Amino acid sequence: MDQELEQAALVALLRRGDRSWPQLTDQVETVGSARDVLESALDASGQGALFDTEPAVDLESIAAEIAAWGRDGMRLVTIMDEDYPLCLRLVHQRPPFLFLRGAHIEDDLRVAVVGTRNPTPEGIAHAQAIAGGLAERGVTVVSGLAAGIDTAAHGTALAVGGRTVAVIGTGLRRSYPAQNTRLQEEIAEKGLVLSQFWPDAPPSKASFPMRNAVMSGYSLATVVVEAAYRSGARMQARLALEHGRRVFLMRSLMTHEWAREYATRPNTTVIDGADDVFNVLDSLVPTTGELTWA
């Protein structure tokens, strides 16, 4: 019950809309309780004094709403919950909550495979080789359910019987693009669909870059298959580096100026195939414990 009210308080805080979501995330995490933050927010606005016998926010009804989402197959996980994915928790752009449809596995090895919505046949072939190769080795293929490379990555992972996760740019009740509705359902059944937006949120210009940040955070590394300078995939490569995550660039990308420049940055690797990614994955898992020099 305690956790349900905490979740409800977080939802209430986000709905108030008086502070940015990143600010609220920091604050709730620092205070250690969404209910405490909500209470002090209400006090500050004078409502506590005015209605001190009545709760100004009906947490019970929000908890009922969360339960209804859950019955609809959409599980809410907040930053205060223990099962919030650790990898994602470590990046500064962690969202305050996620909605999950499907099964979250905490300790699988996850690699994002991303690229253009308008791929060439070679691009599709590379995406299939990478995604298939990773999935066959037991690696979870994460992608964004967009047309083109994303669709090829998800589809191939499913085809070889591997695990795939879609991090989508809409709420879980929506699909974008519409022709991927069926794919989204299949991924939810066999893997996981994950969204940082309210269940009915439509796609928007801002939602896709936000989604890219979460996809980077949820994954140990990002593989860019085929991508132009102006693309969500290049943006995700930048975000991943800014999160301290490894970026793998397909050698065929080296025809692009931006990719050649990225390849000179620390923590990037130019690759020819799935093995180049798989062989170093263990070293990319976040670690704690005693430090040694090398």
Place this chain on the structure above:
Amino acid sequence: MATVVGLSDRYANFLVHPLLSGPGVCQVCRGTANPGYPSCRQCQQTSSLLGPGVADAIVPVSLALKGEQYANELWRYKNAPGPQQLYFRTGLAAVLWRFLALHEACVAAHCAVPSFDIVTTAPSTSGRENHPLRTMVAEMVETTRDRYRDLLTPAPDAAALGRNPSRSRYTSAALWGENVLVIDDTWTSGNHAQSASAALKAAGAGSVAVVVLGRHLNNSYGDTATLVQQARLRQFSWDTCALRPWHHG
């Protein structure tokens, strides 16, 4: 296995070298200075209050910019309870270890001393026990742990001093000319670190230098945003430091 090289490599994509000294940049703290002044107003004030008590060198490892990964880690490693803290402490300890392994000699040379005999941290004046920074410096980082000593004690009225630098914010154990390296996490105004330096020198320290993990800057102040843009153009490299901004070590 957590290795210093492996972990700190990941940071190189979002660390930003401090502002280069020069016009418009404070030669003491590497913040923004008003045009025509060698140091910022804050450092001028500190210097007139503390006199020779101020640190002989202030060396930021990186800028810590609001809304970015590094500033976020420097906040959360101590303020946001949760499983992420251990990861951030390990990562930040790797950053400190690598920087000191490569550049402590630069800091010592800048202070014209052969080495630092003692490494310490300034305890929290808000009463936090077992500050995670102390754990990092006294236990996790090999280059500092054998030289670590708890020298400073906050004065009972330290919290009441607010944001001003003061000789009496801390008291230090007695020293006999030892050179002391102070490690701090974030430099905003420098009041804590400078107060620590003044206390150490009053207690008999020889040279005092401060290495700070993150230099916070207020982007809306003066030319700061432009200077930060320029700083970003220099790709971060572990073999460069604020004192010798070219490849070395």
